Amino acid sequence: MSDYPQADDIQAGATKRRKAIEMGALALLVVAFMIVSLIRQNPFAKGADPAKAIGVIVAAGLTLIMYSFLYRDNPLFKIGENLYVGVSLGYTAVITWRDFLRPLVYQPLFEAPTAAALRNSLLHLTVPVILGIVLLARISRKHGWVSRYSYALMIGWGAGVAIPLFTNSYILQQLTAAVKPLQEAAGAQAVAAPPAFSQAWLFGVAGPIFGALVAMIGTVAVLFYFFFSVEHKRFGSAVSKLGIWFLMVSFGASFGFTVMGRLSLLIGRVNFLLHDWLNIPVK
Amino acid sequence: MILKRTIPLLIVFGIGVLAFMQDYVPHPWSTAFRDEMTTWTMVIGGFAMFLGLYSLSHMHITKIRRKMPGWGYSIFVFIGAVGMIAVYILGDTIGPLYAGTANKKSLFDWGYEYILVPCSATVFSILAFFMASAAFRTFRARNLAAGLLLAAAIIVMFGRVPVSENVSLRLFGDGMVIPNLSKAIMDYPNLAAKRGIMLGIALGMISQSMRILLGIERSYMGGGD
Amino acid sequence: MTTNPGRPRHYELTRRIIFVLVALAVILPYFSGRQQPFTPSPEVRKVFEKVDGLSPGDHLFIPIDYDPSSEAELYPMCLSLLRHCFKKGVIPIVMTLWPTSVGIAKQGCDEAAADANSMFGKKVVSGKDYVFLGFRPGVQNLILKMGDNLKGAFDKDYYNQPTQGMKALAGVNSLKDIKLLVDLAAMGTVEWWIAYGTDRAGIPMATGTTAVMAPDLYPFYQSNQLIGFLGGLRGAADYEKLLKIPGRGERGMLAQSATHVLIILLILGANIRIFAGRLLRKKEGLS
Numbered sequence: 001m002s003d004y005p006q007a008d009d010i011q012a013g014a015t016k017r018r019k020a021i022e023m024g025a026l027a028l029l030v031v032a033f034m035i036v037s038l039i040r041q042n043p044f045a046k047g048a049d050p051a052k053a054i055g056v057i058v059a060a061g062l063t064l065i066m067y068s069f070l071y072r073d074n075p076l077f078k079i080g081e082n083l084y085v086g087v088s089l090g091y092t093a094v095i096t097w098r099d100f101l102r103p104l105v106y107q108p109l110f111e112a113p114t115a116a117a118l119r120n121s122l123l124h125l126t127v128p129v130i131l132g133i134v135l136l137a138r139i140s141r142k143h144g145w146v147s148r149y150s151y152a153l154m155i156g157w158g159a160g161v162a163i164p165l166f167t168n169s170y171i172l173q174q175l176t177a178a179v180k181p182l183q184e185a186a187g188a189q190a191v192a193a194p195p196a197f198s199q200a201w202l203f204g205v206a207g208p209i210f211g212a213l214v215a216m217i218g219t220v221a222v223l224f225y226f227f228f229s230v231e232h233k234r235f236g237s238a239v240s241k242l243g244i245w246f247l248m249v250s251f252g253a254s255f256g257f258t259v260m261g262r263l264s265l266l267i268g269r270v271n272f273l274l275h276d277w278l279n280i281p282v283k
Numbered sequence: 284m285i286l287k288r289t290i291p292l293l294i295v296f297g298i299g300v301l302a303f304m305q306d307y308v309p310h311p312w313s314t315a316f317r318d319e320m321t322t323w324t325m326v327i328g329g330f331a332m333f334l335g336l337y338s339l340s341h342m343h344i345t346k347i348r349r350k351m352p353g354w355g356y357s358i359f360v361f362i363g364a365v366g367m368i369a370v371y372i373l374g375d376t377i378g379p380l381y382a383g384t385a386n387k388k389s390l391f392d393w394g395y396e397y398i399l400v401p402c403s404a405t406v407f408s409i410l411a412f413f414m415a416s417a418a419f420r421t422f423r424a425r426n427l428a429a430g431l432l433l434a435a436a437i438i439v440m441f442g443r444v445p446v447s448e449n450v451s452l453r454l455f456g457d458g459m460v461i462p463n464l465s466k467a468i469m470d471y472p473n474l475a476a477k478r479g480i481m482l483g484i485a486l487g488m489i490s491q492s493m494r495i496l497l498g499i500e501r502s503y504m505g506g507g508d
Numbered sequence: 509m510t511t512n513p514g515r516p517r518h519y520e521l522t523r524r525i526i527f528v529l530v531a532l533a534v535i536l537p538y539f540s541g542r543q544q545p546f547t548p549s550p551e552v553r554k555v556f557e558k559v560d561g562l563s564p565g566d567h568l569f570i571p572i573d574y575d576p577s578s579e580a581e582l583y584p585m586c587l588s589l590l591r592h593c594f595k596k597g598v599i600p601i602v603m604t605l606w607p608t609s610v611g612i613a614k615q616g617c618d619e620a621a622a623d624a625n626s627m628f629g630k631k632v633v634s635g636k637d638y639v640f641l642g643f644r645p646g647v648q649n650l651i652l653k654m655g656d657n658l659k660g661a662f663d664k665d666y667y668n669q670p671t672q673g674m675k676a677l678a679g680v681n682s683l684k685d686i687k688l689l690v691d692l693a694a695m696g697t698v699e700w701w702i703a704y705g706t707d708r709a710g711i712p713m714a715t716g717t718t719a720v721m722a723p724d725l726y727p728f729y730q731s732n733q734l735i736g737f738l739g740g741l742r743g744a745a746d747y748e749k750l751l752k753i754p755g756r757g758e759r760g761m762l763a764q765s766a767t768h769v770l771i772i773l774l775i776l777g778a779n780i781r782i783f784a785g786r787l788l789r790k791k792e793g794l795s
Contacts, residue, residue, distance in 0.1 A: 055397035062398065066405035070412055070527055075356075082356040084402035085339070086363020088608065091399060093336055093364065094371045094391065095607035099643040100329035103664055128323040132330030138505065139337060148291040148504045154324050155503045156295035159492035160302025161652065161704075166492075169703040169733065170485035174478055177731030211471050215730075218475025219482070226483050243479070248428045250476030252435030253468055254723045257740065259418070259440055261581065261719030263534070263767045264741035265408035267760040268580020270534045272401070280538070282759060314656065321653040325646035325661075332607070332645060395611035403576035411767075416526045419774040423782060433779070437772055443742055445546035446765035459547065466549070469726055478727040 026076075033061065040279045060277040063269060105129055178219060181212035218246040292498040299496035340364075367394050435472075439465050526774065533770045537762035544761050548746035551729060554736030555714040556750040558688055559589070564597030566687040567680055571701065572604045572613035574694035578718050579612055582692050584744035584757040585716040586613075589690060590620030592751055594637065595628050599676050601686070603641035603662065605650060605697055610643045614666065627753065635669055639676040642666035647697075651704040655683045683709040688735075692716045698725065702733050716743060 037060065043053035065080040108125060112118035135150035137143050185208040194200035224236070225243030232240040274280045302320070305313045343357040370390040424430040441447050442465020452458040494500040548556075562568065570589060574582040593600040604613050617640045624632045632638060641662040644650050653661040658680060659671045671677055679685060683705055691701045691713065698715050706713040712735050717725065719740025728734040738747055741764060744757030 051393060055393055059397045059401035062401045063405045066402060066409065069409060078353065078356045079359050080402060081406070082359040083363045084399065084406070086360035086365075087367055087394060087399045087402070088363075089336065089339055089360065090364035090367025091395060091611070092332070092607050093368055095610055095643060096329070096332045096336065098371075099607065099610065099666075100332065100645050104326055104329060104644070124319065124322060125326065128326035131323070132327045135327060135330050136333060136337075138334060144505055145287045148287070149294065150327055150330075151503050151505075152291035152294040153298055154327055155495060156298035157302045157320055157324055158648070159295070159495040160299035161306070161648075162492050163303055163489055164306045165703040165708070166485050166489055169707045170481055170699070171489075173707070173731050173733060174482060174485075174727055177727070178478065180731075214471045215475045215478070218472055219479045222476050222479025223483060226479075244428055245431055246472050246476045246479075248431040249435040249468060249472040250723065252432035252437075253439045253473045254720075255432070255436045256439030256443065257719045257722050259414065259436075259768065259771055260443055260740050260742065260764065262408070262411040262414050263530075263764060263771075264719060264760065265404065265578070265580045266411035266530070266534055267741065267763045267767075268756070269401075269405055269408045270531075270538065270763070271580075271756060271760065272404075274535070274538050282538075282541075317652065318656055318660070321646070321649045321656075322660075324649040325644060325653065328647070328649065329645035392611065392614070396615065399608075400576040400579065400612065404579055407577040408580070412527045412530055415530045415771055415774065416523045418771055419522075419526055419778050422775045422778065424779055433775070437775065440768050440772055443740075444765040444768045445544035445761050446769065448546055449544070462547070462549075469723065470730070473723055474726040474730055477724055481724075481727055 033064065036278070037061075040277065056277055060273060063273060178212070178216050181208050181215075185209045185212070217242070222246050288504070291504060292501070296496055296498065299492075303496075363398075367391065370394060435468055439468055442466070442468075529770060529774075530767060533766040534763050537766050538759075540762065542762060543758065544765060546745070546749070546761060548750050549743075551736045552738050552743050552746035553750065555690065555716075555738060556592075556747060558712065558714065558735055559592050559598070559690075560596065562596060562598045562687055566598050567677075567685065568593055568598050568600050569683065569686040569689040570600050570602045571689070571691045571693075571697070572602060572609050572616065573606060573697040574612070574692055574718070575606060575608040576612055578694035580756075581718050581741050581744065582694060582716060583612065583616060584741070584755050585738050585747060586616040586692055587620055587623070587755060588744065588747045588751055588753065588757070589692070589716070590616060590638070591623055591627065591753055592747075594620060594624035594630060594632050595751075598687075600638045601641065601677070601680070602638065604643050605647050606695065607643055610666070613642075614640060634667060634676075635665065636675045639671075639674060640666045641671070648700050648704050651700060652708075655705055655709050658682050658685075683711060686711050689713045690715065693721070694718045696721075698728070698734075702728060707733065714738075719743075 037057040041053045041056050042048060043050040043057075062080055062083075065076050068074055069077045105125065108121035109118070109129075112121055131150040131153060135147050138147040185205050188204050188208075194204060221239050221243035223243075224232075225240045225247065230236065275282060298320075301316065305317050339360075343360045345351075346354045346357045374389070422433060422436075424433045438461070441450075442462045447461040447465070448458040451461040454460075491500060495503070559568065568589075570586070572586060590600055590602075592598075602613055602617055604610055617634070617638065621632045621634070621638065624630045624637075630637075634640060642665060644661060646653070650661055659677065662671055664670055665674070683689070686709075689701065689706055689711060691698055693701075693715060694717065698717060698721070701715075702713060713733065714736045715725065715734055716738035717740075719742070722737065722739030722743075725734060725737050725739070729737060738744060741757055741760050744755070745761050746757075748755045748757045
């Protein structure tokens with residue numbers, strides 16, 4: 001309660017008025033939505049696909065409810081958000097049964113066509129199924145330690161497999177690729193030997209060499225920037241600064257692409273509202 | 284302690300070393316071991332999905348039970364979840380909507396296409412608005428590094444859209460100057476930075492894997508030693 | 509209007525104006541009907557030419573690793589790729605590493621199969637002209653398993669048909685028998701497919717990703733671990749242009765241009781305002 005009770009009353013009144021206006025506007029919008037939907041997506045029209053028409057109306061309604069968050073957080077948005085979480089939960093539960101438990105566990109063990117198939121399933125699935133059930137012990141505070149056996153197997157396997165694969169794909173192949181343009185440009189120079197400063201020399205030799213050198217120097221500078229075991233003094237400081245510049249250009253490029261990505265999602269939704277819901281034809 | 288810590292650590296080490304070696308051993312036993320282990324980890328990993336389902340359900344049930352703020356909305360989580368499971372169990376032919384039509388889509392697919400897809404797509408598309416507002420408010424060229432970021436962002440943003448070819452044609456007589464400049468930024472400085480970051484991450488992941496195998500990193504075991 | 513009393517009143521007003529401008533920049537181009545000419549990028553062209561160079565009966569592996577939140581960018585790519593396969597008689601093998609992607613993958617297969625009839629006069633049948641394997645858990649382990657034994661990883665397809673003896677999978681025992689893999693991804697699966705899948709199997713790989721992920725792909729593209737990639741809606745538009753079948757990608761390009769120009773003008777305007785203010789204050793300080 002403030003020192004100015006009259007001001008509080010005025011504020012409360014203004015809030016009540018605002019809420020009344022908002023409720024009125026919401027009611028009008030809902031009515032307008034239903035009218036527009038029934039006109040543009042009449043499920044009872046002759047030849048209409050009622051499931052699709054009702055589906056599009058529901059989808060458009062949910063889309064607009066989600067967009068109401070741009071005005072402000074509101075109960076309708078919260079309902080839509082929680083409904084989405086629930087539908088996602090239910091969907092994942094069904095997929096877990098249909099595409100995991102049923103084909104990988106239930107059918108091999110309980111619907112095996114022959115005795116030999118059942119023996120084969122028991123041989124290969126007994127241990128992982130037991131470990132899988134043991135994994136669920138993680139939920140219990142007292143007995144959760146039992147799940148460590150399942151995690152140990154999965155984590156050990158994952159870590160062991162990752163080392164050679166990551167070394168090959170993310171380190172060796174990348175280092176090879178960093179040097180290869182220089183080799184190729186040198187090869188082009190040796191084989192074709194175009195005259196210096198000609199177009200062929202610029203695009204076939206000098207250009208690739210320059211680009212490869214820029215990329216290599218940049219890679220080393222960026223790696224050095226993240227190397228904190230050595231103090232970045234004098235020459236190290238200059239290399240580190242160069243690394244920052246490369247990173248800034250890269251982050252700027254990433255921002256540009258992020259803008260593109262987010263706007264594309266908006267364009268997709270607007271396309272749905274205009275094309276699929278309102279049936280406005282594309283010119 | 285032996286059952287709770289030592290044996291799991293030995294399992295991690297043993298399986299990890301075998302997993303590492305199987306990549307270099309072309310013997311049929313090695314291939315059979317890999318085949319068996321991939322099946323095992325697929326099955327065990329599938330059970331982990333139940334943990335996720337349980338965790339989310341438990342959170343909302345607790346919210347409803349304790350009548351925490353916003354508990355009413357959690358009811359809609361279960362309306363959605365039970366609804367989807369129910370339409371799957373009850374099958375394809377519920378209701379007059381499907382009677383007599385050649386509609387091959389089940390009500391389960393309908394729920395996915397007209398509830399989950401629009402909600403999911405819309406929630407992420409809202410970011411476009413906030414991103415535009417944030418870019419206007421905070422994107423400032425305060426120093427050289429920020430200026431480089433800004434310049435690269437503008438060139439790439441402009442170079443990726445078709446209008447840049449029109450503008451480039453009018454300014455330079457060649458429609459590909461600005462798009463090629465954008466491409467050059469991606470092909471050289473961006474490549475360098477991303478490669479440097481990738482090498483650093485790869486080295487980090489390899490060292491982390493080795494720490495796990497050697498039992499130095501034990502966070503996966505959870506608490507309560 | 510504002511729920512945060514700490515913010516100045518004009519903050520909310522500016523925010524709302526920007527929201528309205530962005531909305532107009534997206535909506536108005538839809539009604540203009542104008543198409544902007546553009547040149548497909550070399551990265552997309554390489555993917556197109558690789559798919560176009562496949563022979564009828566070759567297999568193209570398409571993991572659908574995106575969920576509905578990214579469908580605006582990736583669904584047009586999925587459709588174009590599948591249509592290209594059906595046009596050429598190439599057999600696409602579609603699967604997904606994520607449970608929430610199953611529905612959107614099925615939707616793409618169904619729509620492309622229906623289009624094959626209307627666009628190319630071909631009736632494509634699941635199990636014969638394409639196969640949708642569905643989902644299995646395991647992510648990296650599933651990729652490893654498919655690298656050795658594809659039918660062991662998926663003994664049945666999505667429609668519960670056994671993969672052993674399936675016509676669409678004749679001659680395909682593992683990833684090594686695939687001619688090309690194109691991962692449509694919104695999550696970080698591209699690196700996993702490269703490390704666990706295509707580098708091990710020795711097969712070429714391309715990818716279609718959201719624009720957010722595209723800058724991270726350049727090291728793999730330069731090292732030839734990716735023969736090409738489609739980045740974001742522009743990548744989808746480029747592929748549609750090369751395929752000569754327009755779709756949502758091409759239709760979205762005018763709106764993409766308008767919104768990008770708007771964002772650039774907003775950023776430049778804000779910076780010019782700040783710098784002009786600083787210059788003015790300096791001049792006033794000196795005089």
